[in-house]
Amino acid sequence: MTKEERRLRELRGKIDALDEKIQALLSRRARIAQEVAHSKARNGDKYFYRPEREAEVLRRALERNRGPLPDESVARVFREIMSACLALESPLKIAFLGPAGTFTQEAALKHFGQAVETLPLGAIDEVFREVESGNAHFGVVPVENSTEGVVNHTLDMFLASSLKICGEVALRVHHHLLGTGATSAARRVVSHQQSLAQCREWLDAHLPGIDRVSVASNAEAARLAAADSGTLAIAGDSAAGLYGLTILATNIEDRPDNTTRFLVIGDLDTQPTGADKTSLLLSGKNRPGALHRLLAPLARHGINMTRIESRPSRRSIWEYVFFIDIEGHVRDRKVAGVLKRLEGEAAFYKCLGSYPKAVA
The missing domain is CATH 3.30.70.260 (ACT domain)
Incomplete structure (x- = not known):
């Protein structure tokens, strides 16, 4: 065995030892989280999920972070830990503007983690109704995009709804051109109207003369592209994987900082966090x-x-x-x-x- 091979075995041994400690600490954390849930239940607190507490945990994790992992990766790890611990006692049902594979679902999972049940719905008003009726604990709806402005339907729903805003999610949105074949055979490009607008300059430069058709969501666009080789879709990574499409061009949004803001809605008053x-x-x-x-x-x-x-x-x-x-x-x-x-x-x-x- 060479010197480098011995060194590699030594480093892997250290990683294995750390993994064992991390897993033991995760189990300990999960047991304490269960005790917290039991204590809340005895006190008559029906809200196991507290947005202000999750925000506090995440901000502390980012304050402690000294690298080499970026803040976004550290936040993602801690979100999933909290999501898994919460699901031990009270799995959350989250309504979102669907179908599956939309950026709204991605925002919901970014905020709540993977250990939740997501409920795709066909319209923003349906998301509000599901949460108002108690069929979902929370809902996630888009409210504005950094390029194309506000989502009017979301704003209008607050005029009559009794629901409150419990949180927000900022999601960097990267649009890809998806399809089952070459772009030369395409007859049309389909996507949500906001996504078409966010990629207008790229489409003008690379697909001039091709029809642009607005559909209800990016996920619906991906479904249509999967069923028709002459249709291209603009959507994200999730939709590409869900519908088995090839990514023909990546990051075609006109602005690299393209960001969409989503709101978390529910029947919950949050406590102050200082931010x-x-x-x-x-x-x-x-x-x-x-x-x-x-x-x-x-x-x-x-x-x-x-x-x-x-x-x-x-x-x-x-x-x-x-x-x-x-x-x-x-x-x-x-x-x-x-x-x-x-x-x-x-x-x-x-x-x-x-x-x-x-x-x-």
Whole structure:
């Protein structure tokens, strides 16, 4: 045996010893998690999953990280550990905008880990209804893309729904061109309308003159491409594997930082973590300067507004409501004081929830 072979055997022995310790610690952690669940049950706490606690664990893991693993990998490992431990006592059912293979499912698994039951649904309003009825513990829906803007249907659902925002997921979205044959035989490219828009420049340059057809989801596009050699799909890795398609071109999105934000919805109030957002739904009174009056308290008290969108209220024509995200939690003293002033100034006021900012 050479010197390098002996060195390799020695290093592998160290890895094996570490693996044994890691597995023993994982088992110990799982047993303690079971004790936590039993304690909650005795106290009448029906919520085994707490978004603020998971965010706290993840942030601590990232603070401790000194490499060589990147933060994203460390976060993924700890998410799966928490997901598996939680499933020992109370497996979660997560509704999402389907079918299987969509980026929304990918976001759901990124947030909750693999040890959950996912429930694909055909429309955003169906996701809300499943969670409202108690058939799913939480739902995951898209709300905005860094390139193409907001998903109006999601915003509109909050006007009537009693559900709260319990968390958010930021997912880097990479689009691939998928098919069963060569691009030269293609008659059309199919995908969700937002994905087609996010890849417009690439399609203009590489597939000019080919019909572009909008369908309900990227996963549906992949299904169609799998059934027809003349159809190409724009979708992600999950859809490619699920439908057995070949990746003909990778990362065809026009912006390399293309990111979609998803919301986690449920019937749960989260506790402050120190790194939170609060989402609001407001409309101003019908008088000059109404929007300025609504927003002025935020500026006066140093509350950072990270997003504002307007939508028709659907109560009367030319009446609008504003969806606003601010930094901070509704239980923070400064935020609570400002929200009280906003409520007094607004013709319509609804707090959609305070929740931890997305982690890795």
